[in-house]
Amino acid sequence: MSMLTLQQARAHVTPRGQVTLWWLGQSGFIIKSPGGIVLALDPYLSNSCKAIGDEHGFDMNRLVPPPLAPHELADVDAYVMTHSHHDHCDPETLAASRAAGGRGPYVAPAETIEKLKSLGVPDHELRMVWPNRVIEFGDVSLRATFAIPLGGDDLTHVGYLVSVKEGPKVYFTGDTAYHEVLAAAVGPHKPDVLVTVINGAFRNLSPAEAARLARELGVRQVIPTHHDLFPDNSLPSNLLRTNLKFLGIGETFCPLRHGEKHQIKSLNH
Ligand SMILES: [Fe+2]
Structure with a gap:
């Protein structure tokens, strides 16, 4: 694991035609565009899920510390979330970011918007999305997609x-089960890279289902997520590689390390 600061992400120049990712663990990412836009997606930088796990009899005590301090998020251009659960919309991460001066825009679907309001985020900082809703920040476009x-x-x-x-x-x-609509809806947009949940629990894609989705989409890289952070929700990402190889697309397997920079070139164009 490497420790990351927003200053490092800000200082990094993403070459034209590329995009830079830093994985924060679970489904969290910092994303930087060539135009200098820095987004946070689903940052979970606390241990707030431990108490929820304890309540329900699951060990959700994080296995590794966060590679980015939550107050660093005060400096992102947009804070983007897929849904309202704590490992994606985390009250402690949000509070630390806001205490450091972080403000919106917060991009999220309806029930996450409601949660953000309950956590004190004012309406004018909120940007609601739904599947196929597109929001642009500089040279980056975000299209919300269908998820189960x-x-x-x-x-x-x-x-x-x-x-x-x-x-x-x-x-x-995002967190989702397998459904043919996933590929039917996103496939026509021709994604180059799939960043997929693989934990195979809590109704999420298993490594075999994630590999099937990758084959249906015809992507050139498959990055596993959401399998790394909690004892009762973890598995080795090599299971994704095995399933990709089984489908004849093993070369797409692209595991990341927490906090390390990953440069994605334009692979289809
Ligand atoms: Fe999750």
Whole structure:
């Protein structure tokens, strides 16, 4: 694991036609465009899920510390979330960021917007999305995508297709089960890279289902997420590699390390 600061991300120059990712663990990422836009996606930089796990009999005590201090998020251009659960919309991460002066825009689907309001975020900082809703920040476009929720506590889960002008398109599944609509909806946009949950629990894609989705989308890289942070929600990412190889696309496997920079070139164009 490498420790990251927003200053490092700000100082990094993403070459034209590319996009830069830093994985924060679980589904969290810092994303930087060639135009200098810095986004945070689903940052979970606390240990707030431990108490929820204890309540329900799951060990959700994080296995590794966060590679970025939550107050650093005060300096992002937008704070983007896929759904309302603490490992994606974390009250402690949000509070630390806001205490350091962080303000919106916060991009999120409906029930996450409600949660953000309850946490004190004013309306004018909120930008609501739904599947196929597109929001642009400079040279970055975010298209919310269809995702299947865990249960009735939040039925408005989304994923995101992040596109950089003249650059790669990266599809973040968000938490979702497998459904043919995932590929049917995102496939026509021709994503280059799939960033997918693989934990195979809590109704999320298993490594085999993630590999199937990758084959359906025809992506050139598959980045595993959401399998790394909690004892009762973890598995080795090599299971994704095994399943990709089984489908004849093993070369797409692209595991990341927490806090380390990953440069994505435009692979399809
Ligand atoms: Fe999650």
